[in-house]
Amino acid sequence: MPVRLRANNPEYLEAWRGLYGYKYNDFSETHVRELLETKRRIKREKGAAYPVWVLDRLGIETMLANRTVMGRGLDAPRFRWVWNATPMMFPLNNEEAKKSNPQRQTDFTDDERRLKDYLGEFKFTRLPDKLDDYLSKFIVPILEKRKRDGAIAVKIIAAYRRTLEFADVPETEAQRIYSKYSNDSSLNTAEYKALQDFLFRRIALECGRIGLAVHIHVGAGEGGWFYNSTASPFLLDSVLNDPKLKDTNFVLIHGGLPFAQATRFLLDKGNVYADFSSQAFLTSTRELSSVIRSWLEFMPEKVMFGTDAYPMTTAVGWEEIGWLTTKSARLALAMALTEMMKDGEITRARASELARMVLRENAIKLYGLKLN
Ligand SMILES: [Zn+2]
Numbered sequence: 515m516p517v518r519l520r521a522n523n524p525e526y527l528e529a530w531r532g533l534y535g536y537k538y539n540d541f542s543e544t545h546v547r548e549l550l551e552t553k554r555r556i557k558r559e560k561g562a563a564y565p566v567w568v569l570d571r572l573g574i575e576t577m578l579a580n581r582t583v584m585g586r587g588l589d590a591p592r593f594r595w596v597w598n599a600t601p602m603m604f605p606l607n608n609e610e611a612k613k614s615n616p617q618r619q620t621d622f623t624d625d626e627r628r629l630k631d632y633l634g635e636f637k638f639t640r641l642p643d644k645l646d647d648y649l650s651k652f653i654v655p656i657l658e659k660r661k662r663d664g665a666i667a668v669k670i671i672a673a674y675r676r677t678l679e680f681a682d683v684p685e686t687e688a689q690r691i692y693s694k695y696s697n698d699s700s701l702n703t704a705e706y707k708a709l710q711d712f713l714f715r716r717i718a719l720e721c722g723r724i725g726l727a728v729h730i731h732v733g734a735g736e737g738g739w740f741y742n743s744t745a746s747p748f749l750l751d752s753v754l755n756d757p758k759l760k761d762t763n764f765v766l767i768h769g770g771l772p773f774a775q776a777t778r779f780l781l782d783k784g785n786v787y788a789d790f791s792s793q794a795f796l797t798s799t800r801e802l803s804s805v806i807r808s809w810l811e812f813m814p815e816k817v818m819f820g821t822d823a824y825p826m827t828t829a830v831g832w833e834e835i836g837w838l839t840t841k842s843a844r845l846a847l848a849m850a851l852t853e854m855m856k857d858g859e860i861t862r863a864r865a866s867e868l869a870r871m872v873l874r875e876n877a878i879k880l881y882g883l884k885l886n
Pocket residue numbers: 671731732767768
């Protein structure tokens with residue numbers, strides 16, 4: 515694990531103190547056991563109100579929850595749904611890709627299970643025979659349904675599965691490939707890629723039409739099997755420059771480390787935004803502050819706070835990661851703004867304005883959130 519995500523990171527002691535009143539300054543077995551009991555008790559007492567209670571401790575008004583389904587206590591306006599649309603890009607036989615490494619084996623197996631569930635919602639017990647049906651009787655209606663059910667964006671984690679370079683493949687070609695292979699296991703890899711390329715762009719197009727943002731994982735991924743070279747945000751150039759997709763808002767999730775400067779120079783495209791989620795645990799607060807500064811000096815209207823608060827263990831869950839990233843990212847933002855003031859780039863008043871934009875207002879504008 516990267517240093518800040520290791521179980522013995524002393525920052526988690528502080529998180530436990532802030533969240534659960536942990537009284538100790540060590541990871542001794544008895545103390546951690548006591549902490550786990552306290553956590554269980556608070557969860558039980560708070561019940562469905564627990565997730566909102568955590569947000570209050572973190573000082574977060576609205577959290578975007580990147581999930582397949584929303585769970586108990588994850589209600590608007592405090593939680594907003596970002597639905598995982600990735601499995602719809604991989605409807606054919608994935609056995610070849612699964613062989614590349616153990617992570618892809620797990621990821622594609624998950625995708626296949628999810629796609630089956632998603633199709634089941636529309637009474638498909640197997641893949642429709644024709645691409646037309648897959649699009650008009652499944653992809654379009656499921657995106658519309660998610661929107662009606664409160665989703666504000668979809669998440670695409672294709673970078674864990676393949677390259678982020680998506681060619682503009684004609685529909686007739688996609689139809690041909692889909693029909694040829696929908697009942698066939700001997701799949702040509704290049705043709706399957708072309709179908710995936712087409713599906714990604716079609717999902718993005720439909721999202722633009724109905725007003726869902728498209729969240730794309732860019733840059734480093736977790737797990738030790740991740741292909742960094744095919745996860746650069748610059749690989750999205752042809753998608754982000756496609757006039758047909760100009761009504762789709764893309765958010766470059768995590769900001770693309772180690773390609774944060776590539777992300778920065780995509781922010782001048784009208785429909786491209788970025789958050790710096792996960793950077794607050796992948797790197798130091800100082801390094802994050804220099805990324806934030808460089809983005810703010812280029813396109814401050816497109817920069818958004820983010821945590822990537824996900825559960826690792828029972829002791830370090832989304833709560834503790836949320837605590838660490840929130841504290842570190844706020845400090846990094848303060849450092850960036852202070853240095854910009856010292857260098858005479860901005861006034862104190864503008865620094866406050868920029869802080870509010872990054873932490874709140876840019877997201878409200880992008881997602882059209884109505885808050886009280
Ligand atoms: Zn991600």
